[in-house]
Amino acid sequence: MNPWLRVILYVMAAPIVGGLLAGWDRRISARMQARQGPPIPQPFYDVLKLWQKENIVVRRSQNFYILFFLLLVVFTGALFFGGSDLLLVIFALTLAAIFFVLGAYKASSPYSFVGAERKLLQMMAYEPMILITAIGMYMVTKSFQVHQIAGHPTLLVLALPGVFLGFLYTLEIKFRKSPFDLSCSHHAHQELVRGITTEFSGRALAMIEIAHWYENVFLLGWVYLFFASSPVLGVAVSLLVFGFVILVDNVFARLKCQTALKSAWVVAAVLGFGNILVLSFLR
């Protein structure tokens, strides 16, 4: 497929797919807790409603950062699905998250500060493993270009089982799920007011939600990359991983930030770096 076509498809379809995934997430979570749960399109209702609400800001510039957060997340996914450089994708994603943190700092509220600091801690926790994932993919395919990685004839997961497991671990952080939902819990009322999103209301909050949908689709796309030589298996595993994340979210309580950080680095060192070490000895 033409890369531009893929980019356009991503930009158009990701919010729909991401929203539906979020709806399923809430429904499945509710069923796991013996509740009926909201209708599947609930996340769309929420965003539509937020779009119509009054916009209360502490500083008007804070919403500007959130707009850039959304644009950069879309940009990250577009780079990825366009088949660009994986390292560029990673740094674009980091930049997007930094804009989110800056927005929260701009709001000058102690609660959003706590959320922003925890978000930074989370980034410290997941960045090493994400870089190792990119390096691992390079070692197998000899390329950082996503389209060449996707075109590789073997299943990457066979050469990178440790990296895949480590990547799953960071996904728990990226999806904002328990036990790593430190900066802003997915579930209401489990947070210091509302963590990093405390001072955002109305359209800004809707944009954060939409950015989250885009990000989720992009991350599941990355999971697919591990199984790219067999598309059906790839899509199935991506959805399975999403289900697994929901399950973990419902059975674990939140960890302390220190534990989250340490465990993420231990996982990155043992599973990620160990895997890469083995690969480098084998060839």
Added chain:
Amino acid sequence: MLGLKESPWIIHYDASSCNGCDIEVLACLTPLYDVERLGVINTGNPKHADIFLVTGAVNEQSRDVIRNIYHQLPEPKVVVAVGCCASSGGIFRECYNISGGVDSVIPVDVYVPGCAARPEAIIDGVVRALAVLEEKHRDMAAIAHSIDKTLYMRAEASDAAELLALQKIAYQSEAEIYGDDSLPALQQTLDDVQNDLACMVFIKAVVNGKIIGAVRGYVEGQTAYLRRVVVHPYFRQRGIGRRLLDEIEQAFPDVTRFEAKTGHQSKRNLYQLAQRGYKEFKTEPFTPAITWVCLQKERTPAIQAETPALTP
């Protein structure tokens, strides 16, 4: 409007009393009742909420909290008083520290009866609140279209809380200019504003019952001192501040001179005041970050001509 009725997010506050209704509100979230099936989320953040659920009667300590939470909810918002105490004060009505139901502090849209209110009744109250929410959304759209129907009138003592909330929102842009939260306008408490209301003239700009702008002033000798022209950030650059200045100048018919002051970096304020004929005559250092610029204006000759007797 699509979405609004399907996604009511709630903030819940228990004002006082026996906590029975408080527990029943939380019972609504349990698997048996599961309000989330209606899209309800019990959020802990007023800025994300649409519906303000209050249980219990209002006492001296909870009054300010209720007011504060109410003003932090973004429009459109609905208040639901859950249970007898929240509706009227209930059996605590006669207590020395109870001021009555929630409607003694903020406007209430839906009353849920019961002692304690049953979860079914609370859910019914929330569903009814949705109809009110939708109506308010229509009104809000009407406000946006009826900004030219702004009313200018004297503020009353009961406006103090709303004026303070507006002042704090409006002065955020100034705090950003100076990188300093120590601006006196941001430091004012409710008591200070009530004090100002007692001894100064306040003019407020009202659209559909909501105060979107205000100015205050007082007279000393032949000079009227005008203070704190505040306009809600969303209604700026539409001539409301200009009109407020005109109105308050007319509120002091007997003075010959007006004086106003603003920070030295508030270029927009300085420009607006210059446009209205105010001229800088002195500066006063206030803090390292802020220097006050004092501006004055003589009453225009047209009005002086009507009262020649004053000048010998």
